[in-house]
Amino acid sequence: MNRLPLIAPNPPRLSEHLDALRRVEASGVFSNNGPEVQRFEAAATRDLFGGHGASLAVGNATLGLMIAIRAAAGMNPRPGTLALMPAMTFAATAHAAAWAGLTPLICDVDPDDWGACAAAEERALATYGDRIGVVVPYATFGNAIDLERYEDYRRRFGVGVVVDAASSLGTRDSRGEGFGARAPFAIVHSMHATKTFAVAEGGLIHSGDAGLIATLRVMANFGFDGSRSATLPGINAKLPEVLAVMAQAKLAEIERVADHRAALETAYRGALAGLQLQRVSGTRRATQFMAVLLPANLAHARDAIAARIAEDGIATGCYFSPHLAQQPWFQATATIAPTPVADAVAARMLSLPITDAMTVDDAVRVADAVQRACREADRVAAVPSAAQRIASVIVIGGGPAGTAMLTAATKRGQLPALAASGLVVVERSDAIGGGQLGR
Numbered sequence: 230m231n232r233l234p235l236i237a238p239n240p241p242r243l244s245e246h247l248d249a250l251r252r253v254e255a256s257g258v259f260s261n262n263g264p265e266v267q268r269f270e271a272a273a274t275r276d277l278f279g280g281h282g283a284s285l286a287v288g289n290a291t292l293g294l295m296i297a298i299r300a301a302a303g304m305n306p307r308p309g310t311l312a313l314m315p316a317m318t319f320a321a322t323a324h325a326a327a328w329a330g331l332t333p334l335i336c337d338v339d340p341d342d343w344g345a346c347a348a349a350e351e352r353a354l355a356t357y358g359d360r361i362g363v364v365v366p367y368a369t370f371g372n373a374i375d376l377e378r379y380e381d382y383r384r385r386f387g388v389g390v391v392v393d394a395a396s397s398l399g400t401r402d403s404r405g406e407g408f409g410a411r412a413p414f415a416i417v418h419s420m421h422a423t424k425t426f427a428v429a430e431g432g433l434i435h436s437g438d439a440g441l442i443a444t445l446r447v448m449a450n451f452g453f454d455g456s457r458s459a460t461l462p463g464i465n466a467k468l469p470e471v472l473a474v475m476a477q478a479k480l481a482e483i484e485r486v487a488d489h490r491a492a493l494e495t496a497y498r499g500a501l502a503g504l505q506l507q508r509v510s511g512t513r514r515a516t517q518f519m520a521v522l523l524p525a526n527l528a529h530a531r532d533a534i535a536a537r538i539a540e541d542g543i544a545t546g547c548y549f550s551p552h553l554a555q556q557p558w559f560q561a562t563a564t565i566a567p568t569p570v571a572d573a574v575a576a577r578m579l580s581l582p583i584t585d586a587m588t589v590d591d592a593v594r595v596a597d598a599v600q601r602a603c604r605e606a607d608r609v610a611a612v613p614s615a616a617q618r619i620a621s622v623i624v625i626g627g628g629p630a631g632t633a634m635l636t637a638a639t640k641r642g643q644l645p646a647l648a649a650s651g652l653v654v655v656e657r658s659d660a661i662g663g664g665q666l667g668r
Contacts, residue, residue, distance in 0.1 A: 230541075230542040231542065231591070232542040232543075232544075233542060233543045233544065233582045233584070233587065233591060233594075233595060234544050234582060234584065235518060235544040235545060235546050235580060235581075235582050236423045236517070236518065236582070236584065237582075237584040237585065237586060238422035238423055238427055239427050239486075239584070239585045239586070240422050240427045240428050240429050240475055240479065241428070241475045241478035241479050241482075243471075243474075243475065245478075246474055246475075246478055249265070249474040249477070249478075250471065250474060252265075253265060253470045253471060253474065256470075258470060259469060259470050259471070260467050260468075260469050260470060261450070261467060262446070262450070262467060263470045263473070264470075265470040265471075265473035265474050265477070266286050266467075266468050266470060266473040268473070268477060269286055269473045269476045269477045269480065270283070270284045270285065270286050270433075272477065272480055273286075273433060273435075273476075273480060274435070276480060277398070277399070277407040277410075277435075277480070277483075278406065278407040278409070278410035278435055279406050279407065279410050281406075281410045281411050281437050282410070282411070282412075282435060282436050282437035282438060282439050282442065283435070283436065283439040283442040283443070284433055284434065284435045284442065285433070285434045285435075285442050285445050285446050285449065286431065286432070286433055286468040286473060286476065287431065287432040287433070287434060287449055287466040287467070287468055288430065288431065288432070288465070288466050288467060288468055288469075289419070289421065289430050289431060289432050290321065290393075290395050290417055290418065290419035290420075290421070290431075290432035291321045291324065291325050291432075292432065292449070292464065292466035293415075293417040293418075293432040293433075293434045293466065294321065294322065294325035294326075294329075294365075294391065294393060294417050295325045295328050295329050295464065295466075296329075296445055296448040296449055296463075296464060296466055297391040297415035297417055297434060297445060298312060298325055298326050298329040298331065298363055298365060298389075298391050299329040299330065299448070299462055300389075300415070300441070300444060300445060300448060301362070301363040301389025301390060301391050301414065301415065302329065302330075302331055302362035302363045302389050303362060303389070304461065304462055305462070306329075306330050306331055306362050308330075309332065309360065310330070310331050310332070310360060310361075310362040311331060311332050311333075311334040311357055311360050311361045311362065311564060312326035312329075312331040312332070312333055312334060312361075312362065312363050312364075312365050313334045313336060313350060313353050313354070313357075313361050313363070313364045313365065313388075314326070314333055314334070314335060314336070314345070314364075314365040314366070314367065314393075314553070315335070315336055315337070315338050315344060315345035315346070315366065315367055315369075315553075315571070316335050316336065316337060316338055316552040316553050316554045316555075316568045316571035316575075317338045317343050317344070317367065317369060317549050317552050317553075317571050317574065317575065318367035318369075318393060318549065318552075318553060319367075319393075319395065319548075319549065320553065320556065320558075320559075321393075321395070322365055322367060322393045322553075323335070323553055323559055323563060326363075326365060327562065331362060331363065332562070332563060332564060333553070333559060333562075333563040333564070334353060334357065334361065334563070334564045334565075334566070335553050335554045335559065335563050335564070335565045335566065335568065336349040336350060336352075336353050336566045336568070337349040337566065337567065337568045337569065337570050337571055338369075338568075338570050338571045338574065339570070340570050340573075340574065341507075341508040342369065342372060342374075342507060342508045342509070342510070343369045343370070343507055343520075343574055344366060344367065344368070344369045344372065344374050345366045345367070346570065347378060349566065350364065350382070352566075353566060354382065354386050354388070359387070361386070361388055362388065362389060363388060363389035363390065363391055364379060364382055364388050364389070364390050364391075365390075365391050365392070365393055366379060366390075366392055366393070367392075367393045367395075368392060368393065368394040368395075368396070368397045368400070368408065369507070370396055370507060370514075370516070370517065370518075370520055370548075371396040371397045371399075371400050371425070371514040371515045371516055371517060372397075372400075372507065372509055372510055372511065372514060373397070373400050373401070373402040373403065373408045373509075373510045373511025373512075373514070374392070374510065375510070376392070376402075376409065376412050379392070379414070380413065383413075383414070389414070390414040390415075391414060391415045391417065392409060392412070392414065392415070392416045392417065393417055394408060394409060394416045394417060394418050395417070395418065395419035395421075395424070396419065396424060396425070396515065396516075396517045397409075397416075397418055397514075397515055398418035398419070398420065398424065398425065398426035398433060398483070398515055399425050399426055399483050399484075399486070399487035399513075399515030400487075400511055400513060400514050400515045401511055401512045401513040402510075402511045402512070403510065403511055403512060405512050407435075408511065409435055409436070409437075410435070410437060411437040412435075412436055412437050412438075413436065413437055413438050413441075414436060414438070414441070415434050415435075415436050415441060415445065416434065416435050416436065417432060417433075417434050418432060418433045418434070418435065419431075419432050420432055420433060420472075420476060420479070423517070424515075424517060425483075425486060425487060425490060425515040425516065425517055426479055426480075426483055426486075426515065427479060428472055428475045428476050428479055429472060429475060430472065431468050431472050431476060432468075433476075444461070447460065447461050447463070448461050448462060448463050448464065448466070449463070449464070449465075449466035449467055450463065450465070450466075450467060451463040451464065451465060483515075486585055487513060487515045488513070489585065490514075490515065490516045490583050490585070491513050491514065491516065492589060493516070493519070493583050493587055493589065493591075493592045494514065494516045494519060494583065496589040496592040496593055496596075497519045497521075497581065497583075497592050497595070497596055500592065500593045500596030500597065500600075501521055501596050501599065501600070503600075504521050504522065504523070504524070504599070504600075504603070505521070505522040505577075506520075506521055506522075507520055516583050517583065518546065518548070518580045518581060518582060518583050519580070519581040519582070519583050519592075519595075520548065520578060520579070520580055520581075521578075521579050521580075521581060521599065522574065522577040522578060522579070523577045523578075523579055523603065524577075524603065524607070525573070525577060526607070526610060527577075527603060527606050527607060527610065528576045528577045530606040530609070530610065531547065531576075531577070531579060533606060534579070534599075534602045534603060534606050535547075535579065537598075537601075537602040537605060537606070538595075538598045538599060538602050541594075541598045543581075543582065543594075543595050543598055544582060545579055545580055545581060545582075546579075546580035547575075547578050547579060547580060548578065548580045549575060549578070550575035550576065550578050551575065552568070552571045552572075552575045554568045554571065555572075555575070579599070581595050581596075581599065582595060620651035620652065620653040621647075621650040621651040621652070622647065622650070622651065622652050622653070623653045623654075623655065624652075624653070624654045624655065625655050626655070626656060627654050627655070627656030627658070627661030628656075628661075631654065631656070631661070632654075632661055635647075635654075
């Protein structure tokens with residue numbers, strides 16, 4: 230049986246790029262915005278974003294979010310400043326806001342595209358006003374979300390914007406351009422080994438505003454701008470030269486990889502009829518996995534359905550379940566608005582494999598396994614269960630009123646039969662019959 234993992238990392242093989250590694254060794258530069266990083270940034274801006282704006286390679290996307298959120302919130306946000314974000318995103322989005330000195334404000338999602346709900350964002354912006362320093366939408370599962378909406382928020386509410394586009398490097402928008410190519414704010418992409426643009430670790434911040442990227446570059450280098458004297462809040466977020474070599478190699482193949490994954494998504498969509506899929510935007514998505522919602526009446530059976538699919542050699546997941554508002558750390562530290570849609574979507578979410586090694590036939594095989602598992606679970610759910618009866622009578626409170634029935638049954642000789650049928654008396658004290666009235 231051909232086993233299909235949910236995610237199969239496929240970064241470039243360093244052993245195939247020995248000349249580039251020798252070039253790094255010969256240069257004597259291993260970090261600090263060296264020539265390999267500069268070469269990758271320029272090529273990514275040209276090849277992925279049509280030459281618009283500029284790009285900044287960083288150590289990972291979480292670091293990228295941290296500096297971008299800090300900059301968007303005004304560099305030195307006052308205590309209590311909020312970062313508005315959707316419930317359906319990875320924990321790194323909220324963690325990055327917290328490390329940048331902001332409190333996550335979690336809102337509900339749209340029932341169709343699973344991104345931040347526009348109405349929920351508007352309510353939050355109206356309710357919290359200038360306490361919201363930055364809006365951080367998530368480009369859900371590589372979707373090309375509506376960036377004009379966030380430009381509108383900047384104009385109307387004066388808030389900063391940072392887009393978490395961790396799964397979107399290789400996604401094309403409705404114009405066929407790289408997602409975020411002309412955006413006036415930061416678009417933060419991931420190059421983690423599990424992503425479509427798989428390197429090993431790393432991130433890429435792009436913006437149509439080259440001046441913003443220049444500012445973020447200073448922040449990514451301890452806040453140093455031309456000298457070892459901090460002029461801005463800073464951290465070490467630089468990408469090492471060896472990883473930049475890998476990033477250049479992945480850039481050379483990303484069009485082929487993204488096109489292949491898009492073909493797998495198309496096959497899934499044709500074979501998953503009857504199941505709810507994400508409403509998508511853009512001309513191509515850099516799809517990391519295929520997300521599907523189980524029928525609402527089978528949400529309780531998700532683990533059983535996943536186990537049945539696993540019997541066919543297919544791994545699944547459930548991104549993002551639990552969502553942010555359901556995770557203990559954020560329940561304790563974030564501000565959370567009602568999230569009924571995210572609750573329902575997360576409960577039904579099932580993630581299916583999309584990997585570079587899969588074929589269209591593999592995608593159809595997975596879809597068939599999902600459909601079969603759902604049919605089996607539906608048949609089980611339709612069979613009435615013979616639930617074991619715990620009791621025929623439950624008495625709440627063992628005071629005089631509660632025990633009056635027992636006294637009457639005793640006088641009629643019926644207490645043994647009543648007890649045998651299943652009698653439960655619920656009383657918080659260690660004795661019954663006393664009661665508390667008048668004491």
